[in-house]
Amino acid sequence: MYCSTEAFQHFFETLEFHKDENNNVLLLDPSVRIYCNADVDAICAAEIFKKLFYLKHKIWSIKPIRSSEDFDIRDRQPSPLAKTLRAIILLNFGGDIDLGRFFDLSSHPNLIVYVLDSQNPINLKNMYKTNHNIFIVLDNINSPENRDIIEKAESKELAGEKDNNYEMVGGYLVITDDFGRPIRKHWTAIDKPIPLATGPARRCTHGSSIALQTYTLASTILSNDNDMLWLAIIGHTSLFVSKKINLVEYNKMIGFLDAEVMGLNNSDSVQRIHRHKAVPAHSDDKRIIRINEYQCVLIGHWTLYDSMLNSEYTFNKMRLKENQAANLDRLLRNIGITHRMAKQNFPSMDVQVANSLAEMIKEEGPKFGLEYPLYSSYCKFYGYKQPSLSASDAAYGLITLLSMKKSASIEFGVEVRWVSDFGDDDSWLNNFYTVMEALDSRTGTSLLQSGIDLRKVLQPLFIQGGANEFYIL
Amino acid sequence: MFGETAVPLIDTTKRTRKTQSVSLYEGEKVREILDEISILQEHLESLNDQGLNDQGLNDQGLNDINSPEYETKLLIQLVQNHDLKVLKLYHSQRSEKIKFIAIQELPLSQEMRLKLSERERIFHSKYSDLLRKYKCEYPPSLNLSATLVPPKEALTAVRVLKDIGDLMTLNGYVEFRKGTQAIVRKADPTIEKLIKLGYLKLVGNKESTIINPL
Numbered sequence: 001m002y003c004s005t006e007a008f009q010h011f012f013e014t015l016e017f018h019k020d021e022n023n024n025v026l027l028l029d030p031s032v033r034i035y036c037n038a039d040v041d042a043i044c045a046a047e048i049f050k051k052l053f054y055l056k057h058k059i060w061s062i063k064p065i066r067s068s069e070d071f072d073i074r075d076r077q078p079s080p081l082a083k084t085l086r087a088i089i090l091l092n093f094g095g096d097i098d099l100g101r102f103f104d105l106s107s108h109p110n111l112i113v114y115v116l117d118s119q120n121p122i123n124l125k126n127m128y129k130t131n132h133n134i135f136i137v138l139d140n141i142n143s144p145e146n147r148d149i150i151e152k153a154e155s156k157e158l159a160g161e162k163d164n165n166y167e168m169v170g171g172y173l174v175i176t177d178d179f180g181r182p183i184r185k186h187w188t189a190i191d192k193p194i195p196l197a198t199g200p201a202r203r204c205t206h207g208s209s210i211a212l213q214t215y216t217l218a219s220t221i222l223s224n225d226n227d228m229l230w231l232a233i234i235g236h237t238s239l240f241v242s243k244k245i246n247l248v249e250y251n252k253m254i255g256f257l258d259a260e261v262m263g264l265n266n267s268d269s270v271q272r273i274h275r276h277k278a279v280p281a282h283s284d285d286k287r288i289i290r291i292n293e294y295q296c297v298l299i300g301h302w303t304l305y306d307s308m309l310n311s312e313y314t315f316n317k318m319r320l321k322e323n324q325a326a327n328l329d330r331l332l333r334n335i336g337i338t339h340r341m342a343k344q345n346f347p348s349m350d351v352q353v354a355n356s357l358a359e360m361i362k363e364e365g366p367k368f369g370l371e372y373p374l375y376s377s378y379c380k381f382y383g384y385k386q387p388s389l390s391a392s393d394a395a396y397g398l399i400t401l402l403s404m405k406k407s408a409s410i411e412f413g414v415e416v417r418w419v420s421d422f423g424d425d426d427s428w429l430n431n432f433y434t435v436m437e438a439l440d441s442r443t444g445t446s447l448l449q450s451g452i453d454l455r456k457v458l459q460p461l462f463i464q465g466g467a468n469e470f471y472i473l
Numbered sequence: 474m475f476g477e478t479a480v481p482l483i484d485t486t487k488r489t490r491k492t493q494s495v496s497l498y499e500g501e502k503v504r505e506i507l508d509e510i511s512i513l514q515e516h517l518e519s520l521n522d523q524g525l526n527d528q529g530l531n532d533q534g535l536n537d538i539n540s541p542e543y544e545t546k547l548l549i550q551l552v553q554n555h556d557l558k559v560l561k562l563y564h565s566q567r568s569e570k571i572k573f574i575a576i577q578e579l580p581l582s583q584e585m586r587l588k589l590s591e592r593e594r595i596f597h598s599k600y601s602d603l604l605r606k607y608k609c610e611y612p613p614s615l616n617l618s619a620t621l622v623p624p625k626e627a628l629t630a631v632r633v634l635k636d637i638g639d640l641m642t643l644n645g646y647v648e649f650r651k652g653t654q655a656i657v658r659k660a661d662p663t664i665e666k667l668i669k670l671g672y673l674k675l676v677g678n679k680e681s682t683i684i685n686p687l
Contacts, residue, residue: 031644053656054628059644061655074648084645421634421674422652429652433632
């Protein structure tokens with residue numbers, strides 16, 4: 001079955017203690033099991049869930065996963081002794097698997113599986129009404145893609161087994177797979193040109209950030225706060241910086257995020273400010289503010305020149321590889337920035353130069369292929385003691401901590417306080433929990449900063465395509 | 474020179490004063506000091522055999538304060554006392570740490586066993602038995618080995634470092650699988666024990682609730 005994010009609220013309202021019918025005992029502390037995919041968006045969603053469960057005094061457990069092979073028999077068949085287990089939540093996992101067969105919930109008739117998956121295609125069997133304890137959470141039920149999936153699932157469920165899974169697609173009888181793709185034509189339709197699907201099913205477009213969906217749930221039940229909002233912003237931004245969504249899809253949620261930022265941070269200003277003007281007002285300033293961010297990697301922690309030279313957007317659009325960065329030099333000259341100024345750390349740049357940079361780059365950038373050099377983003381303050389971080393800075397830092405081997409930080413002399421609770425065989429678990437610790441708003445900023453420092457060192461290698469040996473496989 | 478034999482042991486005691494783990498037993502140094510004490514005792518007895526009273530200073534020798542025999546005896550007894558104090562200090566520091574291990578119900582690993590002397594192992598075993606008999610008199614819910622620092626929160630997050638399986642806790646039935654993170658009650662004796670044994674690790678907790686000398 002499926003449900004909207006608003007209907008997901010019902011889950012929290014019903015997650016109270018209940019009675020063990022067999023022993024007539026009242027069971028307190030209902031528990032929830034979360035299976036979280038190893039990506040930044042899912043980890044941010046998991047962190048928001050942890051905060052929500054903490055506020056509601058619910059017991060949770062989290063297991064990191066990369067694929068279905070990380071599930072063992074005890075995951076797929078919860079023990080009958082675990083009577084307090086009320087729900088399983090799958091984050092960025094499970095949408096494409098027939099969950100009715102994957103899980104054996106015969107000993108838990110009241111257990112419900114919720115799936116928030118924005119990266120895998122949806123297996124239509126999970127949407128069947130007969131799977132009454134599997135819920136696919138859809139962010140916008142009325143969107144054309146979701147309506148299409150719902151209709152395909154309903155027609156496929158109606159077709160059932162008796163018609164050998166034949167369906168009407170575009171007026172012709174075809175056999176479809178579990179994702180509604182035509183894979184074989186019925187013999188009467190053999191002369192009709194119907195494109196058949198080959199290869200594994202893929203999602204046409206990446207769904208919206210599940211961290212954002214989880215935050216929406218939190219705000220619906222009035223349990224949202226600034227930390228959760230920041231996690232949602234990071235999750236959403238991580239999809240953009242890792243090219244899973246484009247700028248148009250990214251901008252669709254900006255209106256909602258702006259309203260939340262203004263609401264939770266008592267901001268009256270309607271205008272966004274430029275990145276270099278984002279400075280905290282006092283030593284305890286922990287606000288989130290709205291900024292115009294450059295489409296350059298880690299510009300707030302680097303020189304302007306290095307950031308533009310090593311950002312995928314500018315590198316590709318200005319064809320810096322072919323012309324040996326001559327275009328970049330020309331652009332900076334046109335803007336009125338000398339080489340010496342461009343080699344200064346961006347936060348330390350001359351104020352007048354920085355003020356004019358945003359306007360000039362918007363004017364001159366399109367001549368060099370940079371049509372959208374700026375985009376709407378957010379920045380979080382940590383008082384005076386720590387530098388402020390933009391959402392893209394945080395996203396880059398977390399992506400680096402999640403995907404890089406520990407040896408990369410040793411080789412490049414960047415001190416990172418990696419989690420080292422697990423051996424080499426499970427080193428990806430160390431990375432997963434390092435990211436979780438970096439997301440802690442009280443203690444994780446230094447770890448996040450070291451992730452950013454590591455990214456700065458590795459970014460030139462990424463641009464040149466030579467950093468494969470440092471990735472965790 | 475007499476008295477210098479104890480200096481290395483004093484250094485060791487000073488150095489390990491603030492460490493939480495028990496260091497390797499310095500049997501060699503202890504034997505040297507004991508040898509020194511027995512040599513000094515022989516000297517003392519030989520002085521007594523030369524005509525002075527065994528009671529030493531309480532004798533006419535006390536009145537003869539300037540006699541060289543008196544000075545020698547005093548010096549010998551000072552050095553002996555000093556050596557005995559060093560030995561007592563060294564052993565008492567070690568026995569406090571061993572008692573702590575026994576109170577916390579921490580298991581004695583093979584590595585730790587090799588660091589203790591034979592008598593210390595016997596001491597640990599007998600002390601643990603004594604504690605166990607004492608604790609038997611009280612209900613299991615009264616955890617006498619619990620930390621004296623009260624928890625600031627009822628629930629805490631733990632990370633499972635090794636596969637434990639399924640256990641009954643105060644939260645009910647919990648599956649502890651390697652690599653997972655879960656929220657549990659901090660005051661649960663089962664959870665405390667698993668943390669001490671190294672199966673679970675407290676997460677995001679700045680205060681160190683249990684000092685593990687292992």
